[in-house]
Amino acid sequence: MQARLAWARAGLTFAALAAATSIAAAGSVAGKLELPPGGLALPALGRAFLPRIENPLAPVRGVDPLPSMVVVLQPGPGVELPPPPAATVTWELRGDSFARPLMVARLGSTIELRNSGFNAPFLVAFGQPDLFEKKPINPSDRPQLKPTQGGLIDIIDQSTPYLRGRALVVDRGLFAIPDGTGKFVFDDVPAGSWTVRVFYAPPNTAMRNPGRPGATPTPAGWIDRTDEVVAVGAKRTELTVKLPAGLPVKP
Amino acid sequence: MFWSKIWFFLIASAAAIAITVALLSPRPAQRARVEEERQRLVVACDVVNIQLKSAARVQVEVASSFARQAGVVAVLDKASTSDAVDAVQAKAAQELAASTIAGVAGNQPDFAILVDNRGRVLTRAGSAGIDRKDYGDTMAGRLLVDEALAGYLRDDLWQVGGRLYRVAGSPVIKRDPPVTYVGAVVIGYAVSKTFAEELMRPLGATIGFYTKGQMSISSSPTVLGSEVLTEYGKLAASQAELDTDCKSGQPFVTVSGTQRLTALVARLPGEARFDDAFFAVYVEEAPRFGLGKTIDQVRRDDLSFGNFPWIPVGIGFVVALGVGLALMALEHDRPVRRLAADAVVLAKGTGERLPEERHHGRLGSVARSVNIHIDKLGREARAARRDLDQLLGPADGSGGFAASGFSQVDLAPPPPRPALPPAEFRFRDPMPPPELDLAPTPRSSGARPAAPMPPVAPPPRSKTPGPVPAGAPPATPPRSLDDDILASQTGLRIPAPAASEEEAYFHSIFAEFLELKARCGEPTAGLTYPKFVEKLRRNQEELMGKPGTVGVRFSVYVKDGKAALKATPVKDG
Numbered sequence: 001m002q003a004r005l006a007w008a009r010a011g012l013t014f015a016a017l018a019a020a021t022s023i024a025a026a027g028s029v030a031g032k033l034e035l036p037p038g039g040l041a042l043p044a045l046g047r048a049f050l051p052r053i054e055n056p057l058a059p060v061r062g063v064d065p066l067p068s069m070v071v072v073l074q075p076g077p078g079v080e081l082p083p084p085p086a087a088t089v090t091w092e093l094r095g096d097s098f099a100r101p102l103m104v105a106r107l108g109s110t111i112e113l114r115n116s117g118f119n120a121p122f123l124v125a126f127g128q129p130d131l132f133e134k135k136p137i138n139p140s141d142r143p144q145l146k147p148t149q150g151g152l153i154d155i156i157d158q159s160t161p162y163l164r165g166r167a168l169v170v171d172r173g174l175f176a177i178p179d180g181t182g183k184f185v186f187d188d189v190p191a192g193s194w195t196v197r198v199f200y201a202p203p204n205t206a207m208r209n210p211g212r213p214g215a216t217p218t219p220a221g222w223i224d225r226t227d228e229v230v231a232v233g234a235k236r237t238e239l240t241v242k243l244p245a246g247l248p249v250k251p
Numbered sequence: 252m253f254w255s256k257i258w259f260f261l262i263a264s265a266a267a268i269a270i271t272v273a274l275l276s277p278r279p280a281q282r283a284r285v286e287e288e289r290q291r292l293v294v295a296c297d298v299v300n301i302q303l304k305s306a307a308r309v310q311v312e313v314a315s316s317f318a319r320q321a322g323v324v325a326v327l328d329k330a331s332t333s334d335a336v337d338a339v340q341a342k343a344a345q346e347l348a349a350s351t352i353a354g355v356a357g358n359q360p361d362f363a364i365l366v367d368n369r370g371r372v373l374t375r376a377g378s379a380g381i382d383r384k385d386y387g388d389t390m391a392g393r394l395l396v397d398e399a400l401a402g403y404l405r406d407d408l409w410q411v412g413g414r415l416y417r418v419a420g421s422p423v424i425k426r427d428p429p430v431t432y433v434g435a436v437v438i439g440y441a442v443s444k445t446f447a448e449e450l451m452r453p454l455g456a457t458i459g460f461y462t463k464g465q466m467s468i469s470s471s472p473t474v475l476g477s478e479v480l481t482e483y484g485k486l487a488a489s490q491a492e493l494d495t496d497c498k499s500g501q502p503f504v505t506v507s508g509t510q511r512l513t514a515l516v517a518r519l520p521g522e523a524r525f526d527d528a529f530f531a532v533y534v535e536e537a538p539r540f541g542l543g544k545t546i547d548q549v550r551r552d553d554l555s556f557g558n559f560p561w562i563p564v565g566i567g568f569v570v571a572l573g574v575g576l577a578l579m580a581l582e583h584d585r586p587v588r589r590l591a592a593d594a595v596v597l598a599k600g601t602g603e604r605l606p607e608e609r610h611h612g613r614l615g616s617v618a619r620s621v622n623i624h625i626d627k628l629g630r631e632a633r634a635a636r637r638d639l640d641q642l643l644g645p646a647d648g649s650g651g652f653a654a655s656g657f658s659q660v661d662l663a664p665p666p667p668r669p670a671l672p673p674a675e676f677r678f679r680d681p682m683p684p685p686e687l688d689l690a691p692t693p694r695s696s697g698a699r700p701a702a703p704m705p706p707v708a709p710p711p712r713s714k715t716p717g718p719v720p721a722g723a724p725p726a727t728p729p730r731s732l733d734d735d736i737l738a739s740q741t742g743l744r745i746p747a748p749a750a751s752e753e754e755a756y757f758h759s760i761f762a763e764f765l766e767l768k769a770r771c772g773e774p775t776a777g778l779t780y781p782k783f784v785e786k787l788r789r790n791q792e793e794l795m796g797k798p799g800t801v802g803v804r805f806s807v808y809v810k811d812g813k814a815a816l817k818a819t820p821v822k823d824g
Contacts, residue, residue, distance in 0.1 A: 042397065042398060042401045042403075044398070045394050046394040046395075046407065046520075046521055046522055046524070047405075047520060047521070048307065048405070048406045048407045048408050048520045048521030048522075049300075049303050049304040049306075049307040049406055049408075049520060049521075050304060050307045050308065050311065050405065050406050051405075052398055052403040052404065052405035053311065053403065053404040053405065054402060054403060054404075055315075055402050055403065055404060055421070055422050055424065057424045057426060057430065058402060058422075058424050058430045058431075058432065059402065060401050060402030060403060061400070061401045061402055061432065062401070063401075094371075094388060094389035095372070095388030095389040095390060095392075096388075096389055096390050096391065096392040096393050096396070097370070097389050097391050097392025099389075116388070117388045117389065118382070118385045118388050119388075160522075160525070161394075161522060161524075161525035162392050162393050162394055162522070163392060
């Protein structure tokens with residue numbers, strides 16, 4: 001009996017050492033998204049009686065695309081992807097818009113919507129009618145979404161033409177959200193070959209309620225560029241991701 | 252009557268044309284009214300859009316002025332640097348916004364919303380369209396707010412709680428160096444009844460604003476029927492630009508209670524478009540004019556001599572009436588009177604025939620028909636007289652029966668005979684079975700040769716022959732159809748008895764007749780056997796021509812104290 005316990009202790013010790021060795025082998029990937037020069041002009045949508053007028057005091061501001069981007073590392077052949085942690089991602093709805101226009105989560109995670117505004121939007125997922133309960137989300141409600149497949153969830157409010165949020169569910173890969181300057185960091189990346197891809201959900205490029213005549217889902221997808229392939233080792237990998245002008249996307 | 256008919260045709264044609272014109276004439280006027288109504292609605296619709304644009308410019312100017320208020324810039328600048336909006340900030344900003352609203356000269360906004368640089372609501376102020384307790388939520392995402400935060404001034408149309416608001420947004424810029432965006436101002440004006448009434452005041456129409464399938468506000472209490480939503484549905488499904496709605500729209504008729512209204516709908520732009528916002532301008536439907544309603548609209552002025560051609564109409568009426576009466580008098584009344592007068596003359600016996608040459612057309616035909624009948628009667632009378640003469644001898648005593656005491660020949664009535672086959676032409680029904688009971692009557696006509704009768708030709712239709720002079724035998728004695736039939740059926744006779752037997756029979760009859768005459772004290776001079784036999788044979792032949800007659804039996808008897816001879820047909824079977 002004691003001998004058995006000794007073997008068990010030895011096994012556990014070996015497993016712990018193996019895990020420690022594996023973590024030690026993981027590296028990190030850091031980088032920055034380099035936006036194309038010129039920026040993005042805010043498209044004129046939903047004109048009423050008059051065309052919009054630029055103010056005479058300061059130059060108008062363009063659209064910041066970074067909140068609508070996510071950097072994803074997709075593993076190359078032979079790279080063992082660690083299982084996703086059982087996590088709940090909170091996505092805050094702050095009145096007439098989400099805190100982030102593009103949310104990201106790994107497949108298996110739960111996305112929790114938190115309505116902190118004063119409205120009661122009637123959210124539906126475009127093309128996935130069963131993802132939400134068919135009822136308004138009242139202030140302070142916290143509905144949860146459990147995606148069953150990877151890809152984009154395009155969420156719209158049936159009662160307004162403007163409220164929209166996109167959630168990217170990554171089924172195979174790691175993701176990082178760039179900060180306001182475009183910097184991103186991946187920690188604990190298993191060693192191996194990885195492909196860096198950027199997912200982009202352009203904001204305000206079209207009428208945002210596809211349920212209405214003339215409106216279509218806004219294009220969203222991977223930015224059409226030559227993706228970098230990085231070899232992750234024990235050292236930190238630095239890279240700069242240059243994005244093409246116009247930020248074209250492909251499905 | 253020819254010209255009367257032509258005239259009647261002309262008058263009927265003129266009446267038909269007049270009725271057609273009367274029925275048609277309101278329609279072009281009606282179309283003109285409908286088109287005028289449509290134009291009125293189109294103009295009203297266009298004017299509404301123009302006024303809404305004009306109002307939007309004012310809104311943007313007010314928002315811009317609001318955003319330039321130093322206090323507004325200051326509170327937003329401070330809020331933009333704060334991690335969260337607190338109640339104290341919100342309250343202070345609300346008071347500031349309320350006082351700024353109150354300071355707007357003229358049309359004051361119904362609400363104002365201050366939004367910081369992060370898109371968070373610092374405060375809401377005003378009397379309608381907002382909840383003044385709410386703050387701290389994010390309005391970034393709304394099209395107008397996004398553009399205002401990006402530096403654009405613009406207007407929009409929002410739907411809040413079933414009500415429409417004309418809103419305008421302006422960026423709030425801190426002009427002190429460094430020049431930075433610190434937020435945005437949103438002001439709103441409710442689309443109120445007063446606003447709707449002001450829109451319609453110069454147009455004389457009514458306007459109703461709709462959103463989400465419900466009327467939001469109207470310039471009058473009139474509520475349109477469901478047709479307005481149907482028409483909007485058609486419009487919403489079209490891909491046409493909103494600007495074209497007024498000009499390309501087709502007015503439609505809808506009802507409101509007992510009122511019939513003509514309406515035109517146009518979509519509203521902006522954010523409210525997605526809430527199915529539109530407006531309808533409508534006017535009371537122009538009354539539909541048929542002939543009756545057109546006549547109802549006639550005023551006394553319209554019938555005055557200055558506005559209506561009474562004189563030509565009166566002259567036309569008199570001419571039409573006069574010509575019609577004249578034609579009737581010429582072609583109908585006068586000929587009828589003439590015929591009536593001739594008929595009276597005929598009835599009085601002062602004339603023998605109707606003068607056909609005085610009558611034309613149908614009346615001439617009537618005269619001819621009457622004359623034909625008169626002539627026929629005359630011929631029949633003469634034929635009867637001739638038969639009597641042949642039977643009794645000429646009245647002048649040259650050997651006739653009457654002169655020789657052969658006073659009467661009776662032909663016993665035979666039984667009814669079957670119907671005769673149809674003849675080609677006949678003026679009367681088949682003769683009844685011959686029954687000649689020729690009692691001695693005064694006779695004035697002289698003896699006539701008993702010439703065989705030729706077939707009777709149909710009398711000419713155009714002109715009947717003139718009257719036959721009394722006593723003059725006709726060149727072609729008329730025969731009745733019976734004569735023709737009798738003549739044509741001689742082949743049906745049964746074989747006659749042997750000549751000797753017949754001669755003996757005739758002798759016996761002759762003897763009996765002489766004897767009876769002598770007994771009656773009548774003279775027998777001039778009564779010879781050959782004449783007697785000839786008469787018997789003729790009667791025999793006549794009777795034998797009747798269908799079913801197989802023989803003739805003669806007998807003598809006394810009638811009225813005189814000897815008489817009776818011929819009786821013997822029927823077959």
